[in-house]
Amino acid sequence: MTQHLESRFAALSQSEAREAALTIAGPDPAGPQPLSVPSPVFEMSDVSVFYGDYQAVRNVDLPVARREITALIGPSGCGKSTILRCFNRMNDLVPGARVTGKITFHDEDLYADYVDPIEVRRRIGMVFQKPNPFPKSIYDNVAYGPRVNGVKKGLDEIVEQALRGAALWDETKDKLTDSALALSGGQQQRLCIARTIAVQPEVILMDEPCSALDPIATSKIEDLMHDLAEDFTIIIVTHNMQQAARVSERTAFFTADVDEAGVRHGRLVEFDRTATIFSGPSDRRTEDYITGRFG
Amino acid sequence: MAPTRPGAAVTFAGRSLRKSRPRYGERLIEVMLFAAALVSVVTTIGIVIAVAIPTEEFFRQISFTEFFTGTRWTPLFADPSYGVLPLVSATILITVIAMAVAIPLGVGAAIYLSEYAADRTRRVLKPALEVLAGVPTVVYGFFALKGITPFLRDIWPVGDGPAIFNALVAGFVMGIMIIPTVASLSEDAMSAVPRSLRDGAYALGSSKMLVATRVVVPAAVSGIVAAIVLGVSRAIGETMIVTVAAGGQANLSWNPLEGMLTMTAFIAQAGSGDVPTGSIDYKTIFAVASLLFVMTFALNLFSIRLVRKYREVYE
Amino acid sequence: MTTTIYRSSAPDTGVTTLRGSRRPRRELVFRLALQSALGIAVSFLGVLLAYVVWTGLPRLDADLLRNMPSTLRPETAGAQSAITGTLWVISLTALITVPIGVMSAIYLEEYADPTKWWNRVIDINIQNLAAVPSIVYGILGLGVIARGLGLGLTVLSAAITLSLLVLPVVIIAGREAIRAVPSSIRFGSLALGATQWQTIWKQVLPAAVPGTATGSILALSRAIGEAAPLLLLGALAYISFNPDGVLSQFTVLPVQIYDFIKQSREEFVPLASAAIVVLLVILLAMNSVAIYLRNKFQRRW
Numbered sequence: 001m002t003q004h005l006e007s008r009f010a011a012l013s014q015s016e017a018r019e020a021a022l023t024i025a026g027p028d029p030a031g032p033q034p035l036s037v038p039s040p041v042f043e044m045s046d047v048s049v050f051y052g053d054y055q056a057v058r059n060v061d062l063p064v065a066r067r068e069i070t071a072l073i074g075p076s077g078c079g080k081s082t083i084l085r086c087f088n089r090m091n092d093l094v095p096g097a098r099v100t101g102k103i104t105f106h107d108e109d110l111y112a113d114y115v116d117p118i119e120v121r122r123r124i125g126m127v128f129q130k131p132n133p134f135p136k137s138i139y140d141n142v143a144y145g146p147r148v149n150g151v152k153k154g155l156d157e158i159v160e161q162a163l164r165g166a167a168l169w170d171e172t173k174d175k176l177t178d179s180a181l182a183l184s185g186g187q188q189q190r191l192c193i194a195r196t197i198a199v200q201p202e203v204i205l206m207d208e209p210c211s212a213l214d215p216i217a218t219s220k221i222e223d224l225m226h227d228l229a230e231d232f233t234i235i236i237v238t239h240n241m242q243q244a245a246r247v248s249e250r251t252a253f254f255t256a257d258v259d260e261a262g263v264r265h266g267r268l269v270e271f272d273r274t275a276t277i278f279s280g281p282s283d284r285r286t287e288d289y290i291t292g293r294f295g
Numbered sequence: 296m297a298p299t300r301p302g303a304a305v306t307f308a309g310r311s312l313r314k315s316r317p318r319y320g321e322r323l324i325e326v327m328l329f330a331a332a333l334v335s336v337v338t339t340i341g342i343v344i345a346v347a348i349p350t351e352e353f354f355r356q357i358s359f360t361e362f363f364t365g366t367r368w369t370p371l372f373a374d375p376s377y378g379v380l381p382l383v384s385a386t387i388l389i390t391v392i393a394m395a396v397a398i399p400l401g402v403g404a405a406i407y408l409s410e411y412a413a414d415r416t417r418r419v420l421k422p423a424l425e426v427l428a429g430v431p432t433v434v435y436g437f438f439a440l441k442g443i444t445p446f447l448r449d450i451w452p453v454g455d456g457p458a459i460f461n462a463l464v465a466g467f468v469m470g471i472m473i474i475p476t477v478a479s480l481s482e483d484a485m486s487a488v489p490r491s492l493r494d495g496a497y498a499l500g501s502s503k504m505l506v507a508t509r510v511v512v513p514a515a516v517s518g519i520v521a522a523i524v525l526g527v528s529r530a531i532g533e534t535m536i537v538t539v540a541a542g543g544q545a546n547l548s549w550n551p552l553e554g555m556l557t558m559t560a561f562i563a564q565a566g567s568g569d570v571p572t573g574s575i576d577y578k579t580i581f582a583v584a585s586l587l588f589v590m591t592f593a594l595n596l597f598s599i600r601l602v603r604k605y606r607e608v609y610e
Numbered sequence: 611m612t613t614t615i616y617r618s619s620a621p622d623t624g625v626t627t628l629r630g631s632r633r634p635r636r637e638l639v640f641r642l643a644l645q646s647a648l649g650i651a652v653s654f655l656g657v658l659l660a661y662v663v664w665t666g667l668p669r670l671d672a673d674l675l676r677n678m679p680s681t682l683r684p685e686t687a688g689a690q691s692a693i694t695g696t697l698w699v700i701s702l703t704a705l706i707t708v709p710i711g712v713m714s715a716i717y718l719e720e721y722a723d724p725t726k727w728w729n730r731v732i733d734i735n736i737q738n739l740a741a742v743p744s745i746v747y748g749i750l751g752l753g754v755i756a757r758g759l760g761l762g763l764t765v766l767s768a769a770i771t772l773s774l775l776v777l778p779v780v781i782i783a784g785r786e787a788i789r790a791v792p793s794s795i796r797f798g799s800l801a802l803g804a805t806q807w808q809t810i811w812k813q814v815l816p817a818a819v820p821g822t823a824t825g826s827i828l829a830l831s832r833a834i835g836e837a838a839p840l841l842l843l844g845a846l847a848y849i850s851f852n853p854d855g856v857l858s859q860f861t862v863l864p865v866q867i868y869d870f871i872k873q874s875r876e877e878f879v880p881l882a883s884a885a886i887v888v889l890l891v892i893l894l895a896m897n898s899v900a901i902y903l904r905n906k907f908q909r910r911w
Contacts, residue, residue: 122803331713345753403647431835532743534838
């Protein structure tokens with residue numbers, strides 16, 4: 001096991017060196033960079049995403065720890081959502097999208113030929129930026145996932161458990177047959193979360209889940225995230241630094257380089273424990289972003 | 296808070312991402328759906344074959360020159376003549392009369408609906424126009440023959456007036472029928488013209504009339520032309536109005552007061568009788584149908600390309 | 611002392627109010643011309659309907675529905691065989707064209723890759739077919755379906771021919787309804803591990819039903835009024851019986867009306883008008899259903 005980790009460490013050290021070479025006058029990282037994590041669920045190595053010929057994100061190395069909340073932060077347009085969509089193969093649905101590099105899920109290559117994207121999405125769920133409940137009843141929304149996965153009996157319990165898990169049961173238990181579209185924005189987003197956990201995934205990906213919501217709804221969802229992290233691994237993309245600081249254990253900071261032609265390419269700059277990123281980041285650019293000098 | 300998946304922590308880690316069961320059903324469904332989409336392609340092929348084979352046989356018996364340049368159309372006589380010009384001239388004359396009605400009224404209605412009408416008026420008038428398009432054409436023919444022509448013959452001031460079957464009334468009524476086609480496509484084109492163009496002109500002090508005629512119509516011209524071309528195509532292909540009201544005798548004449556036989560009316564007439572397969576009469580129907588199909592097909596393609604062009608500019 | 615910075619070349623008319631010039635008269639005339647364009651069209655419709663109802667009034671009686679057509683006794687002749695024939699043909703047409711049309715629409719919107727050339731060919735082909743004259747479909751029916759496939763001058767041939775005639779309309783309506791469903795719904799479904807077909811069947815199609823139904827009903831109402839293609843398929847024969855099967859001979863209301871018009875005796879005119887009224891009533895009913903469906907179930911995304 002240690003050999004495994006060591007060889008991985010060696011590979012990572014090379015990309016680390018690349019990072020260091022590009023860093024502008026940052027303090028020398030003291031000690032090994034924590035680019036490895038305890039019990040990783042995902043390992044992303046040298047991953048780039050292309051749309052046609054355009055390289056949207058390049059050379060990302062990112063491990064994701066089990067039952068932790070990992071935040072992806074950075075200014076707009078630096079590939080955070082693109083990277084997020086790699087984890088559940090939603091980029092497959094974008095015409096012309098191509099993923100290079102290696103992403104493993106429990107040591108299994110996510111993009112191997114034999115892998116079924118449908119199966120991937122059953123194990124790795126996603127909550128979108130704008131709540132997208134189906135135009136059906138609340139019950140049918142939550143039961144949809146289990147139903148398409150072949151579950152025919154015991155739906156009532158599953159729906160209740162899921163709604164409880166999303167802190168929505170008390171507000172909806174008397175109106176399960178009402179249309180989901182009648183709920184408020186924050187409730188709809190929690191419904192989407194309930195829908196996602198009803199299929200009992202292992203991972204929940206969240207793409208700026210609170211950006212369309214008001215502050216009260218946002219804080220309800222942030223509280224929810226802490227509870228969810230007891231059972232699920234969560235990766236969240238967020239524009240809101242304070243949110244990342246509040247909820248996550250580890251944070252990855254992305255930025256965009258502009259090349260000679262003026263084209264933007266996203267890049268991972270720094271990945272560390274959240275506390276470290278926000279108190280003493282290794283890279284100057286991270287520090288600039290955190291302190292608000294740009295982005 | 297109760298864990299949402301009791302006991303599941305252990306079971307997931309070991310499972311592979313391989314398909315849990317092969318999904319043949321999905322592939323089969325895709326094939327079936329593709330087959331359905333192919334029906335439309337098969338239809339076109341069917342039309343072409345249905346029309347081309349008897350036509351080819353027809354032209355083995357009758358020369359191109361006789362067909363395309365002959366001026367007598369008497370296929371049922373003992374000594375038959377197969378000159379198609381009378382049919383074509385009748386079609387063209389009636390089409391011209393129809394478009395003389397449909398273009399000003401159609402484009403005018405479109406301009407009104409697009410630039411002048413209030414929202415409430417538009418919501419009532421647009422469907423009213425659509426109703427015009429929904430009336431079966433045999434009803435138009437009936438009205439032309441039994442309603443309008445007798446009335447015209449009564450009030451006609453000089454000379455004999457229109458014959459019982461005549462091209463004028465048939466053409467006029469056909470024009471009215473085509474108004475919705477011209478109007479709706481023209482109005483689409485005009486609505487696609489961005490507000491900013493109009494606003495710019497208004498801001499310079501232009502009146503509604505100037506904006507409509509100098510800004511909107513020129514900007515929408517390819518869409519309007521497409522609408523007109525489509526209208527022409529409909530006029531050429533229209534059958535019942537002419538069959539009922541324009542006449543059943545081939546007549547190479549440009550006098551709209553006379554009756555005449557159009558291409559479509561001939562096909563309807565000859566095809567509704569009892570014609571043995573393989574006879575020259577049978578093949579004649581298809582020869583005329585080929586000509587009709589080619590003419591409308593060319594017009595339709597032209598119109599579709601025009602529509603694509605104006606849609607591209609603004610979308 | 612005033613300094614003129616900008617000297618306008620416009621003549622100093624001495625006019626200082628905002629009142630307009632005398633152009634309004636031309637404006638008014640133009641506007642009236644446009645309104646009369648619309649007015650002529652709409653009043654024509656009114657006169658047409660009035661004429662038909664007025665002349666048909668004497669024959670809007672029970673005999674119209676009860677009796678079969680007859681060339682000998684127009685005073686009591688009816689149109690029953692035509693009405694039942696229409697119902698047979700349209701029902702069968704609906705059964706054929708709606709499934710094929712919806713399936714085509716699903717394929718073109720959800721599965722087809724728009725960059726592949728064959729999909730673009732299918733697309734253009736459908737647009738073309740929508741504009742082909744209906745009598746050409748009659749030719750197709752006569753040459754290929756009735757005679758080529760040997761299905762004869764029957765209800766079945768008529769239904770297949772009419773299905774092909776309105777198929778492009780159904781496909782276009784279906785595509786628009788499917789396209790209106792936002793992709794966020796599709797993504798939400800797929801992210802839960804649903805397959806493409808599950809997503810279509812359980813989310814997209816149910817949401818697209820109202821638009822598709824409306825479009826199909828409007829397409830079928832067009833088919834009801836068609837006479838030209840059916841003239842070539844034997845509907846002009848003297849049919850005094852109701853169809854008894856899909857392989858039965860038949861006639862339909864528009865063709866029966868044509869037949870009444872062709873008769874020389876004056877007594878056939880009110881009969882034709884009355885039959886037209888029946889046809890228009892059927893059309894009005896269908897269109898009202900379509901509009902009702904559209905207004906009641908239309909979803910605003």
